[in-house]
Amino acid sequence: MALTKILAVDDEPFNLEIIEEILESLDFELKVATSGPECLDMVEEYMPQVILLDVSMPQMNGYEVCKNLKSNPNTAHIIVMFVSARGTVEERMEGYSVGAEDYIVKPFGHNELKSKLNNLSQVLREKESLEKQVEAATSTAFNAMANSSEMGQIVNYVENIGFINDPQTLGKALVSCLQSFDLQSNVEFRYDNNIDHFALHGVCSPIVIELFEMLKNKGRLHEFSHRILVNYEFISLLILNMPDHDPDKHGRIRDHACFIVSVTEQQLRAILTKQMLESQQEKLNSVASAVHSKFHGLISLLNDNRKNNEKVFKQLQEDLEVRIPTMGLDEDQEIFIYKKVDETIQKSIAREESVQQVKAAFAEIEQDLSLLLKS
Template sequence: MALQRVLAVDDEPFNLEIIEEILEDLDFELATAASGPECLEIVEKFDPQVILLDVSMPQMSGYEVCKALKANPKTAHIVVMFVSARGSVEERMEGYAVGAEDYIVKPFGHTELKSKLLYLKKMLAEKEQLVQQVEDATNTAFSAMVTSSEMGQIVNYIEQIGEINQLGELAQALIMCLSSFGLSCNIELRTNDTRQHFSTSGICSPIVIELFEILKGKGRLHEFTNRILVNYEQISILILNMPNDDPDKRGRIRDHICFITSVTEQQLRAIVTRDRLLTQQQNLNEVIGMVHNKFHTLVSMLDSNRKDNEAVFKELQEEFEQRIPSMGLDEDQEIFIYSKLDKAIQRSIAREGAVADVKSAFKEIESDLALLAQHVNH
């Protein structure tokens, strides 16, 4: 559902006035309540998509109100953003544990609240677009695996992801696998300094993204209410609806989730390694091409120089053969000149052999580079 109606709940009239002032230029219908009981009384009739809920109120705290909202099937879908003067990690964790989607700390500026509400508007719009697709995909997954055991589903998933080479496709396959167990989830994939987020509902809420950041280095497993967060080095998975009515099933599903996360991380590493090797292969091929061009240019220069020398010595030899007999030299002098000329020609021939050696060395280097490229490619 698109964001159209917002309910603000605060026991301080001044705070409600501030919220009204901030939201007056946004296209939202705003209702207000001065207490938790009043909120619960009007919420079903007003049917807001978002509730801005003060934490510290008499009669009922914001946490108690949120629990009541999430326990009621008619109001459980409503997005709750806590508004509090305190914003410690513990309080944010408590807010998330009772089902809130976001948290804003007083005093907040106009821009901050607007930004958060516009993000929630985007999240709700995308969720509305994707909900039917997710339902269709989930139904397809359930139909395909209805006769399979839980381990059979996991085996099918492992076989499937072995053919995947894109991170987004891997995340969607993971969502489908978890959906086959009836689980809704949020996922964070970490590669280098990049974080990517995926969700059964299409987009992760701000508080979930913050939760991933807070807990990514604080242990492998975190369980609270019907949620469980599994941390690996490059993947974190937050399950939103763990089964609570069957302890044996909950333990079995928890083990499955840990194993699936571990397998998925190995495939993620394989994808990252493959991409890195492809980049190295491309760079090496560029180097080989450059070396090939340089080598052939140099060999061509050497060969051209050899041919020029050969032509010069041939012309010089012919000229000597024509002129020496007419110079009036004695036989020893003629022999001396011919000997010098012959030695110069022999040195030229020796340089021709050196050119051949250079060509041979270049071919060996090119062959070695080609073998190296094949090794990197495989």
């Protein structure tokens, strides 16, 4: 479902005019409201897909309007993007705590707003296409866990991830595990210059991604409203619906979440290490194959040289046996020539022994390479 209907809410007519001007060239249906109560009066009838909601308004500020929208089952699904002159971490966290999906800081440019709306349009399309698939997958993935204790679910999860060999499957397994505790969660993996996001419905909202980026280096644990953010070096986890009504369960879930992220990070490290070793093994195999080919090429060349030498000496001996008796040499001269030829042949035999030593050395090197590859 592409984004087509937008409601802009701001008590300043000038700001609404700017938004109308920016969206004029886009294929969006736009309606405006000048106050929070007016927004709530018209929203169910108009039913926009996205609300651009000003934070600072009289009578009812944007946070209050958003709470009303998200508490109403008929409007809870509508994406809310806050529009504010301030964009601190605290303000963004406050916006997210009341249920907003995105945040834009005034003054903003034409391209910035268009880009954010295009991203939200993509989020709507992906949610629609993935929702049924994810619901079907998550209902069966951890069926055994659903009937066991919390610790039993964790033990099953730890055992299962030991068989996972890629980060994508691991991220999906983590989200499914948390769903078995009735927890809605978003996850970020950071590894090898990659950033992957996982959520119950397939995609994380832009404001969640911003929170991950802003808070990933701010400590191990953050709690705000009924949400909790757990940070490790490679993994961040955001749980959206902590059980605040039950302090004991809240504490258990918080401890479970930290432990689950910890063991998941260790498995992610193991996966990355295995991938690195497999890559190195492939390179080593390639090098060993090249060395093996060159060794056999050299040995073949040495064998060819040996055969050629044998032919030369054999031909020389045959020629001498024919020619020397006809040359009129005395016996001492003939003996001298035969002696010189014999010395030359013996030197050649000595070189042949060196060739055999080279072959033996090559064989030892190949054996060492073979043992190295096996280890």
